Amino acid sequence: MNVLEATRLGVIGMFLSSAALADGHLNEMGPEELLPLAQAEGKVTVYSFTSRIGKVEAAFEEAYPDIDLQGFDISSTEQIARLQAESQAGVTNADVVYISDTPVVLTELLETGIIAPFVPPRIADRVPSEYQSPLLAQRLSTKVLMYNEEANPDGAPVTNLWQLTTGDWRGRVVMVDPLQRGDYLDLMTEIVLRSDAMAAAYEDQFGKAIELGDAANAGEKFIMDLFANDVILVGSTDDVNVAVGAKGQESPPVGFTSYSDRRDNEEEGWALQVANSVKPAPGIIFPAVLALAAEPNNPAAARLVIDFLMGDESETGGAGLAPFYVAGDYVTRTDIPPHPDAVSLNDFTAWRIAPHETAKIRSEIGDLILTLQ
Amino acid sequence: MVDVTMNRQGRRVLFKHGSVLKTVVLALLIALIVLPLLRTVLFTLQPDTIKAWSDVLTGRLSTNLFYKPLGNTLLIGVVVATGCVFLGGFLAWLVVMTNVPFRKTIGVMATLPFMIPSFAAALAWGALFRNDRVGGQVGWLQGMGLDIPDWLAWGITPTLIVLTLHYFSLAFTIIAAALATVNSDLVEAAQIAGAKGGRILMGIILPVTTPALVAAGSLCFAGAVSNFATPALLGLPVRMQTLSTRLFGMIEVGQVGRGYVIGILLVLISGAFLWAGNRIVSGRRSYATITGKGGRAKRLDLRGARWPLCALAMVALVSSTVLPVVILSASSFAPSSANLFSNWTLHYWVGLSSQSIAQGIPGIVHNEDIVRALSVTLALGLAVALAGMLVGLLTSYTTARFRKGWMSAVITQVSFLPLLVPGIAFGAAYIAYLGAPIGPFPALYGTFALLVIAGTAYLLPFSVQTGRAVIQQVGGELEESARLTGASFARRLSAITVPLAIRGLTAGGILIFVKIIRDLSLVVLLFTPTMPVLSVLAYRYASEGFGQFANAITVVILFISIAASLIANWLQAKSQPWLKN
Numbered sequence: 020m021n022v023l024e025a026t027r028l029g030v031i032g033m034f035l036s037s038a039a040l041a042d043g044h045l046n047e048m049g050p051e052e053l054l055p056l057a058q059a060e061g062k063v064t065v066y067s068f069t070s071r072i073g074k075v076e077a078a079f080e081e082a083y084p085d086i087d088l089q090g091f092d093i094s095s096t097e098q099i100a101r102l103q104a105e106s107q108a109g110v111t112n113a114d115v116v117y118i119s120d121t122p123v124v125l126t127e128l129l130e131t132g133i134i135a136p137f138v139p140p141r142i143a144d145r146v147p148s149e150y151q152s153p154l155l156a157q158r159l160s161t162k163v164l165m166y167n168e169e170a171n172p173d174g175a176p177v178t179n180l181w182q183l184t185t186g187d188w189r190g191r192v193v194m195v196d197p198l199q200r201g202d203y204l205d206l207m208t209e210i211v212l213r214s215d216a217m218a219a220a221y222e223d224q225f226g227k228a229i230e231l232g233d234a235a236n237a238g239e240k241f242i243m244d245l246f247a248n249d250v251i252l253v254g255s256t257d258d259v260n261v262a263v264g265a266k267g268q269e270s271p272p273v274g275f276t277s278y279s280d281r282r283d284n285e286e287e288g289w290a291l292q293v294a295n296s297v298k299p300a301p302g303i304i305f306p307a308v309l310a311l312a313a314e315p316n317n318p319a320a321a322r323l324v325i326d327f328l329m330g331d332e333s334e335t336g337g338a339g340l341a342p343f344y345v346a347g348d349y350v351t352r353t354d355i356p357p358h359p360d361a362v363s364l365n366d367f368t369a370w371r372i373a374p375h376e377t378a379k380i381r382s383e384i385g386d387l388i389l390t391l392q
Numbered sequence: 393m394v395d396v397t398m399n400r401q402g403r404r405v406l407f408k409h410g411s412v413l414k415t416v417v418l419a420l421l422i423a424l425i426v427l428p429l430l431r432t433v434l435f436t437l438q439p440d441t442i443k444a445w446s447d448v449l450t451g452r453l454s455t456n457l458f459y460k461p462l463g464n465t466l467l468i469g470v471v472v473a474t475g476c477v478f479l480g481g482f483l484a485w486l487v488v489m490t491n492v493p494f495r496k497t498i499g500v501m502a503t504l505p506f507m508i509p510s511f512a513a514a515l516a517w518g519a520l521f522r523n524d525r526v527g528g529q530v531g532w533l534q535g536m537g538l539d540i541p542d543w544l545a546w547g548i549t550p551t552l553i554v555l556t557l558h559y560f561s562l563a564f565t566i567i568a569a570a571l572a573t574v575n576s577d578l579v580e581a582a583q584i585a586g587a588k589g590g591r592i593l594m595g596i597i598l599p600v601t602t603p604a605l606v607a608a609g610s611l612c613f614a615g616a617v618s619n620f621a622t623p624a625l626l627g628l629p630v631r632m633q634t635l636s637t638r639l640f641g642m643i644e645v646g647q648v649g650r651g652y653v654i655g656i657l658l659v660l661i662s663g664a665f666l667w668a669g670n671r672i673v674s675g676r677r678s679y680a681t682i683t684g685k686g687g688r689a690k691r692l693d694l695r696g697a698r699w700p701l702c703a704l705a706m707v708a709l710v711s712s713t714v715l716p717v718v719i720l721s722a723s724s725f726a727p728s729s730a731n732l733f734s735n736w737t738l739h740y741w742v743g744l745s746s747q748s749i750a751q752g753i754p755g756i757v758h759n760e761d762i763v764r765a766l767s768v769t770l771a772l773g774l775a776v777a778l779a780g781m782l783v784g785l786l787t788s789y790t791t792a793r794f795r796k797g798w799m800s801a802v803i804t805q806v807s808f809l810p811l812l813v814p815g816i817a818f819g820a821a822y823i824a825y826l827g828a829p830i831g832p833f834p835a836l837y838g839t840f841a842l843l844v845i846a847g848t849a850y851l852l853p854f855s856v857q858t859g860r861a862v863i864q865q866v867g868g869e870l871e872e873s874a875r876l877t878g879a880s881f882a883r884r885l886s887a888i889t890v891p892l893a894i895r896g897l898t899a900g901g902i903l904i905f906v907k908i909i910r911d912l913s914l915v916v917l918l919f920t921p922t923m924p925v926l927s928v929l930a931y932r933y934a935s936e937g938f939g940q941f942a943n944a945i946t947v948v949i950l951f952i953s954i955a956a957s958l959i960a961n962w963l964q965a966k967s968q969p970w971l972k973n
Contacts, residue, residue, distance in 0.1 A: 021795070107823075107828050112839045190525065196628060
């Protein structure tokens with residue numbers, strides 16, 4: 020291919036891509052149709068809330084050598100701040116947004132028109148509708164109670180969340196400060212939303228009905244008691260993982276972290292395991308969503324990336340899904356078999372968050388936690 | 393001692409001239425510093441955010457949101473500033489005025505801690521003193537079988553120690569520069585008159601260097617109260633909050649209004665302290681000490697105290713320089729931070745991507761993000777140092793030569809302002825300020841220019857402060873003579889003030905370069921993926937558990953910082969006059 024030809028192809032590509040945009044056809048295109056347009060664009064920028072974007076980048080560029088994927092690992096909370104600032108500045112840096120924190124994402128990014136939904140037509144019939152709207156969920160992620168299975172070979176040392184408020188676990192429960200990471204605030208909020216279950220669990224544990232005292236409900240009572248019991252707050256989930264999971268500890272703490280971080284056990288020398296049987300639930304399960312920037316610089320390549328991240332037609336989704344096909348992450352595609360090493364989604368007892376419900380009282384719970392610190 | 397005395401006529405002419413210069417400088421500072429902050433204030437006064445004020449100041453949240461963090465913040469500011477002035481002053485006195493052994497070594501080492509990012513020092517503290525409170529890996533000392541109590545592992549005590557060991561070198565640099573220019577006539581006269589060392593110290597040196605001590609104390613105070621990384625790393629596990637960690641937390645969870653209110657209050661409180669300090673300095677008539685006369689005074693003979701004092705200095709210096717560097721370097725080679733000194737590998741430096749290590753992240757030499765960030769960081773450091781020196785020279789010249797009048801007072805206060813603003817708040821203010829298009833000017837979000845402008849404004853206090861200390865000590869008589877013989881303003885500046893002040897300005901430029909390339913808090917919000925800088929990459933790796941990459945990048949930052957200082961020394965052999973014999 021000589022220079023002239025390449026230029027001509029590029030011009031055609033640009034023409035096609037703008038024509039497609041004008042017709043709104045991009046959303047209906049499969050990867051084969053997107054590819055030439057994406058190749059003409061040549062690059063694509065992805066904001067991702069997980070460091071696994073590094074593996075995606077390598078796999079994507081191997082599959083599509085002509086397209087340079089620039090992946091950036093940015094926490095959900097920061098992505099929200101960044102995307103808002105960029106929107107205010109009239110700048111679009113990201114083409115694709117891969118993010119959790121849906122209670123905030125829906126109100127602050129989707130409803131304000133900063134990001135837009137996209138569901139690749141190729142897999143649309145294989146993702147349940149609840150995971151297609153308002154944004155496409157690629158997988159479900161977790162913040163759940165984990166323990167050290169090396170120190171507790173017979174199973175979780177905790178069977179009821181209320182045990183965490185007793186003397187045995189004083190100063191031995193670790194989590195990230197809910198005022199610094201949104202998904203932990205979501206966890207606290209869910210505990211309040213599930214106050215009835217918390218009240219029942221209290222009775223199971225202590226054999227008497229809960230006395231609320233200053234608390235408005237059983238969930239708030241739990242949070243207040245947990246903080247009164249010297250819960251340890253750290254800065255990141257990896258700090259929780261190390262604290263709970265590091266091998267060779269005599270009486271390791273327990274902590275709330277991502278179930279899927281168990282995948283790093285071997286590499287990091289951890290012994291993390293989920294306390295799935297804890298009552299009333301070990302924590303929360305929430306969607307990780309994929310979206311387009313409202314006006315992406317590289318509209319075809321952006322759609323191609325989302326298509327790629329939803330996995331190919333091989334049994335476990337191929338290279339695009341491989342980083343996420345791990346125990347503890349639940350891929351939303353119905354035709355991908357569950358990971359064999361994980362508790363199946365049906366048996367997994369964590370609460371599903373309802374983003375709109377969470378959004379309603381989230382800041383109130385933030386304020387409650389603020390008074391406890 | 394020769395005073396700056398001008399005749400009335402001369403003063404009148406200068407004053408008139410000064411008005412123009414002062415207006416220009418003030419306009420510049422307003423555009424760089426006041427407007428972004430004003431936007432922050434206006435933001436909190438909007439109808440839907442104004443409630444943040446009552447939440448922070450009077451509501452049921454106020455105790456935890458504001459008053460408790462305030463107490464910690466003030467405690468940190470006062471203790472760290474005092475500690476820094478004592479430690480920095482002690483070392484400066486040893487190096488400049490006495491015959492302590494290894495004077496030059498002490499002098500060089502005392503300037504190093506400031507080049508180490510404070511988060512690196514905090515991480516190093518953890519590696520040594522971390523106990524089992526948060527479980528997981530314990531520090532080296534706990535691993536040796538010692539039982540480290542919580543108060544030594546976490547919270548206010550380690551924060552105070554780490555910050556003092558970080559900021560004292562700032563105090564040292566300022567005090568040493570001042571001591572080096574103490575008029576030797578005075579000391580010699582006192583020695584001839586039979587005054588003892590203590591009497592010379594209390595009667596001459598302290599009074600003459602008071603401005604430097606106050607300046608050092610205020611800078612350390614301001615740095616300590618707005619430091620984020622250290623209290624966050626060492627305080628969070630025991631829920632110790634300062635105003636800056638609180639502010640960061642609020643902005644992180646999207647409660648921007650409350651965050652800005654806390655930031656504004658922090659600015660006001662620190663402002664009150666600095667204003668008081670500034671009053672002490674500007675209340676003095678004069679302290680011109682370089683007069684073109686006099687030789688070096690004889691050094692104080694410490695006699696039997698030579699070695700004990702040397703040992704004392706070395707303890708502080710080794711623990712603030714060598715130790716963190718050794719720990720950082722070791723952990724950039726060690727696969728597990730539990731065993732810092734075993735199984736070393738070069739993977740984190742030169743390894744190619746491997747699926748089995750660190751999620752396929754290649755060693756930093758092969759990582760294109762890091763390589764790009766390196767060039768951006770270096771360019772940023774140079775641009776900000778240059779811009780900072782220019783604006784700093786203009787500002788310090790203006791306030792030093794035209795000290796009278798409300799405009800000078802305002803210029804001084806405004807040039808100090810960025811010190812009181814935690815970097816993250818300053819970054820947020822700049823996004824609000826230049827993030828969106830202003831009239832015909834395009835939005836600067838994500839551009840190199842935004843980083844340079846914000847960096848210059850943010851670090852202006854350092855360039856101004858250094859420039860000011862030097863320029864004020866350049867005797868006004870020299871410039872006055874030149875003026876009387878008909879030299880123009882530009883000529884006087886280029887032929888007298890700049891050559892005499894170049895030492896301090898170069899030092900200031902290096903300070904700025906080093907500060908910006910290892911700054912985290914300012915750039916963490918201004919950073920965009922297309923304009924990456926090293927410190928943010930290091931922070932990201934650290935927060936994601938890839939400590940080795942973070943430490944390897946930190947070692948690179950350290951290397952650049954030290955190299956920068958050495959090059960500057962080479963270019964400007966006289967930059968550390970107190971090391972001369």
